[in-house]
Amino acid sequence: MALSTGASAIEVTDLHFVYPSGVAALRGVSLTIAAGEFVGVIGQNGSGKTTLVKHFNGLLKPTGGVLKVLGVDTRSKGVAELAKVAGYVFQNPDHQIFCNTVREEIVFGPRNTGMPASEIESSVRHVMELLDLQGLEDRHPFRLSRGERQRLAIASILAMRPRILILDEPTGGQDRQQVSRLIATLHQLNVEGHTIVLVTHDLELLAECTGRALVMFQGEILLDGTPREVFREVDTLKRTALAPPQITRWSLAVGLPRLFLTVAEAAAAYPGEGSGSGTQ
Amino acid sequence: MARLLYTFALEGRSWVTRLHPMTMATLVLSVAIVAFSTLHLGVLGATLLVLLLFMVVGRLPTRTTLAPMVLILPLCFFITLIQTLARPEGIVASWNLLGREITISAVGFILGLRITLRVVLLAMILTIFFTVVHPAKFTKALCDLRVPFKYAYSFTLALRFLPLMLEELATIKNAQQSRGYDIDQVNPFLRVFRIFPLMVPLVLIALRRASTIALALDLRAFDARPDRTFFVDVNRGPLDLGLRAVGLSAAAVVLIAAIAGWL
Amino acid sequence: MPILSVRNLTFTYPGVTEPALAGVSFDVERGECLAIFGAAKSTLCLCLAGAIPHLISGQMEGEVIVDGLLTRAVRLPELATKVGMVLQDPENTLFNITVGGDVVFGMENLGVPRDEMAARMEEAMTLVGLAGFHARMSHELSGGQKQRASVAAVLAMRPSILILDEPTRELDPLGTEEVFGLLARLKERGTTIVIVENDPDHVAPLADRMLLLRHGRVEVLAPPREFYARVRDDPKIRFPQVTELYLALQGRAALPGRIPITLEEGIETLGPLYRRVCH
Numbered sequence: 001m002a003l004s005t006g007a008s009a010i011e012v013t014d015l016h017f018v019y020p021s022g023v024a025a026l027r028g029v030s031l032t033i034a035a036g037e038f039v040g041v042i043g044q045n046g047s048g049k050t051t052l053v054k055h056f057n058g059l060l061k062p063t064g065g066v067l068k069v070l071g072v073d074t075r076s077k078g079v080a081e082l083a084k085v086a087g088y089v090f091q092n093p094d095h096q097i098f099c100n101t102v103r104e105e106i107v108f109g110p111r112n113t114g115m116p117a118s119e120i121e122s123s124v125r126h127v128m129e130l131l132d133l134q135g136l137e138d139r140h141p142f143r144l145s146r147g148e149r150q151r152l153a154i155a156s157i158l159a160m161r162p163r164i165l166i167l168d169e170p171t172g173g174q175d176r177q178q179v180s181r182l183i184a185t186l187h188q189l190n191v192e193g194h195t196i197v198l199v200t201h202d203l204e205l206l207a208e209c210t211g212r213a214l215v216m217f218q219g220e221i222l223l224d225g226t227p228r229e230v231f232r233e234v235d236t237l238k239r240t241a242l243a244p245p246q247i248t249r250w251s252l253a254v255g256l257p258r259l260f261l262t263v264a265e266a267a268a269a270y271p272g273e274g275s276g277s278g279t280q
Numbered sequence: 281m282a283r284l285l286y287t288f289a290l291e292g293r294s295w296v297t298r299l300h301p302m303t304m305a306t307l308v309l310s311v312a313i314v315a316f317s318t319l320h321l322g323v324l325g326a327t328l329l330v331l332l333l334f335m336v337v338g339r340l341p342t343r344t345t346l347a348p349m350v351l352i353l354p355l356c357f358f359i360t361l362i363q364t365l366a367r368p369e370g371i372v373a374s375w376n377l378l379g380r381e382i383t384i385s386a387v388g389f390i391l392g393l394r395i396t397l398r399v400v401l402l403a404m405i406l407t408i409f410f411t412v413v414h415p416a417k418f419t420k421a422l423c424d425l426r427v428p429f430k431y432a433y434s435f436t437l438a439l440r441f442l443p444l445m446l447e448e449l450a451t452i453k454n455a456q457q458s459r460g461y462d463i464d465q466v467n468p469f470l471r472v473f474r475i476f477p478l479m480v481p482l483v484l485i486a487l488r489r490a491s492t493i494a495l496a497l498d499l500r501a502f503d504a505r506p507d508r509t510f511f512v513d514v515n516r517g518p519l520d521l522g523l524r525a526v527g528l529s530a531a532a533v534v535l536i537a538a539i540a541g542w543l
Numbered sequence: 544m545p546i547l548s549v550r551n552l553t554f555t556y557p558g559v560t561e562p563a564l565a566g567v568s569f570d571v572e573r574g575e576c577l578a579i580f581g582a583a584k585s586t587l588c589l590c591l592a593g594a595i596p597h598l599i600s601g602q603m604e605g606e607v608i609v610d611g612l613l614t615r616a617v618r619l620p621e622l623a624t625k626v627g628m629v630l631q632d633p634e635n636t637l638f639n640i641t642v643g644g645d646v647v648f649g650m651e652n653l654g655v656p657r658d659e660m661a662a663r664m665e666e667a668m669t670l671v672g673l674a675g676f677h678a679r680m681s682h683e684l685s686g687g688q689k690q691r692a693s694v695a696a697v698l699a700m701r702p703s704i705l706i707l708d709e710p711t712r713e714l715d716p717l718g719t720e721e722v723f724g725l726l727a728r729l730k731e732r733g734t735t736i737v738i739v740e741n742d743p744d745h746v747a748p749l750a751d752r753m754l755l756l757r758h759g760r761v762e763v764l765a766p767p768r769e770f771y772a773r774v775r776d777d778p779k780i781r782f783p784q785v786t787e788l789y790l791a792l793q794g795r796a797a798l799p800g801r802i803p804i805t806l807e808e809g810i811e812t813l814g815p816l817y818r819r820v821c822h
Binding site for chain 1: 481484
């Protein structure tokens with residue numbers, strides 16, 4: 001995982017957000033996400049997690065408090081402009097796909113943000129390789145499988161070269177192999193220096209790839225720490241009705257000194273062929 | 281926008297919800313006939329007063345019933361403006377602006393107001409209709425009139441899914457904005473040419489949703505037999521007959537008066 | 544006699560050369576819960592519910608027999624009283640304005656008399672834990688509540704078999720808990736359940752047998768423990784984590800024979816091992 005450079009990518013100060021209907025979705029959220037971090041945001045529906053991350057690319061503007069992305073107050077920029085620095089991948093790829101070819105779809109974003117034509121070329125090639133879409137340039141998006149469309153959606157956002165990538169439930173309905181592939185891609189992006197914010201219901205996914213977990217509850221941040229630190233707060237987590245990955249609950253129940261986040265970690269801790277030398 | 285104007289909270293306070301759906305439909309028809317027969321200020325004004333009185337007597341919540349009217353205000357403004365500027369007769373003032381002559385017509389202004397009144401009446405009675413009529417009861421009422429169930433039901437389906445489609449459109453707009461495509465920043469007159477990135481996903485999602493709904497409907501035996509039963513029931517009372525008679529008679533009088541040229 | 548019988552089922556979508564299902568055969572016993580994994584699972588579910596061949600076009604061969612009825616020979620409304628299907632997105636299956644409206648919808652279509660409808664609606668809603676919700680508007684409910692309302696709407700038609708295609712895909716963890724709690728209750732009452740579901744933690748304790756479809760054929764059909772042991776090298780299937788750990792340790796440790804499929808079993812089976820080696 002890349003080391004954060006110390007510069008802050010997202011700075012949130014006492015953020016409040018009330019929907020026009022009167023619902024107070026965020027009630028005083030403050031946090032700082034450093035550049036290069038890989039953050040997971042979890043919470044039940046209605047906890048405010050999606051509302052929070054929608055502020056990161058300016059889709060929503062604070063009704064109270066301040067939010068700065070790469071040092072810029074989001075209230076001073078439109079969403080279309082912030083798209084250059086913060087890319088938001090929506091949960092359902094069908095909410096954005098409208099072109100006749102995969103290539104056109106990927107090019108749409110960079111064209112809108114004013115990327116020079118030569119740069120667009122190399123960007124398109126890069127994201128197609130990264131998301132394993134090579135050979136599909138001229139394919140009609142409707143003829144792609146759901147998994148391929150999901151990768152296309154990510155590619156079309158990455159093509160704009162945003163420093164920050166926000167993903168909303170990117171693994172819906174995907175099998176284990178597809179999820180692994182996505183995790184590997186996200187790791188690589190993080191190593192390359194992208195700041196990644198992942199909103200998910202899947203705590204196994206969170207444990208597997210993120211370095212920091214934010215637990216949202218009723219519009220506030222309930223817990224903020226590494227996944228290991230967060231999962232240890234059993235009583236607090238109970239309030240949210242979120243359960244850590246089975247292997248973590250298992251290690252807690254068995255009474256082991258160390259919490260395991262993944263099966264690989266647990267397997268490696270057992271002495272014998274295939275075990276590690278006791279990682280962490 | 282309110283998901284659905286009809287609320288169950290209304291059932292407790294307003295006797296209007298106990299009327300037969302067809303009575304409300306008859307009132308809509310009556311108001312429509314009056315509104316389209318004439319532009320006589322007195323007649324339209326009186327009809328408006330009657331509707332407002334109806335709302336008071338019927339204990340309809342003014343806020344929710346009048347709120348949708350806000351949507352038609354821009355339309356009314358434009359109608360009045362155009363009539364004021366376009367009418368050649370009754371000119372009270374004129375200027376020369378950049379080589380063109382701009383005229384203000386008093387006749388046009390009054391005409392604009394009358395047309396506005398017509399639009400307001402229609403909007404109001406339709407809003408009242410959707411506020412007090414339970415969709416399932418309306419479906420039953422239509423079926424009682426021998427409308428085939430699958431057509432009568434489309435009203436309920438539309439009421440249920442139109443708000444959802446509007447939400448999808450909002451999500452699509454957000455998704456495309458996140459790719460640098462902001463339709464709000466495009467000139468309002470050119471917007472219609474740049475809606476492709478919003479319309480294609482919307483149409484596809486609508487089609488997909490329609491196909492899933494069709495599957496779900498069929499799995500629940502939709503249209504299985506012509507003698508389907510209904511859980512809700514609709515009753516017709518003396519008040520219904522009375523209101524229908526009054527509404528239609530008033531409409532007939534206005535229509536005849538208008539044709540005979542008395543208005 | 545099994546409540547559900549599939550004999551040599553083959554189905555090809557129009558315009559496609561490869562069949563989605565190619566000679567699938569299996570039985571489901573009354574009161575059993577069968578979990579389906581692999582490719583073309585939704586297609587199989589649609590065949591079991593009768594949507595194929597009645598609603599979806601394509602080339603179907605073989606037989607699906609539901610509670611004694613041959614699906615292709617019987618009209619869909621009649622099948623609906625034997626087998627009910629719950630779809631992924633509850634938003635698309637609650638089409639009436641109120642929850643009660645949706646629960647009675649199927650019964651209305653079948654011509655059930657009004658007083659009987661009231662009783663059955665009450666019964667179905669109590670079963671799913673939504674008693675008293677009949678006047679609530681569907682759009683006000685949480686995801687878990689909506690999906691349970693969907694199940695109630697299907698149960699009101701009193702099918703003996705319930706098919707669920709990824710019922711918790713659109714739900715948050717709380718909603719998922721609610722739905723699986725309901726399924727456990729239904730299973731106790733003797734409802735036969737066929738479910739497609741990715742979440743191994745919840746499906747493993749519920750399923751009596753698991754079926755894997757690959758290349759249109761039944762590759763594995765076995766109780767969970769045997770199933771997981773046989774598909775251990777399949778990269779696409781998600782295992783309960785304790786099961787995965789157990790399988791990873793096979794060969795390295797002296798493991799008791801029974802493969803754990805729940806957290807409790809994992810604690811029992813692997814706990815002592817780890818307590819010894821980790822201090």
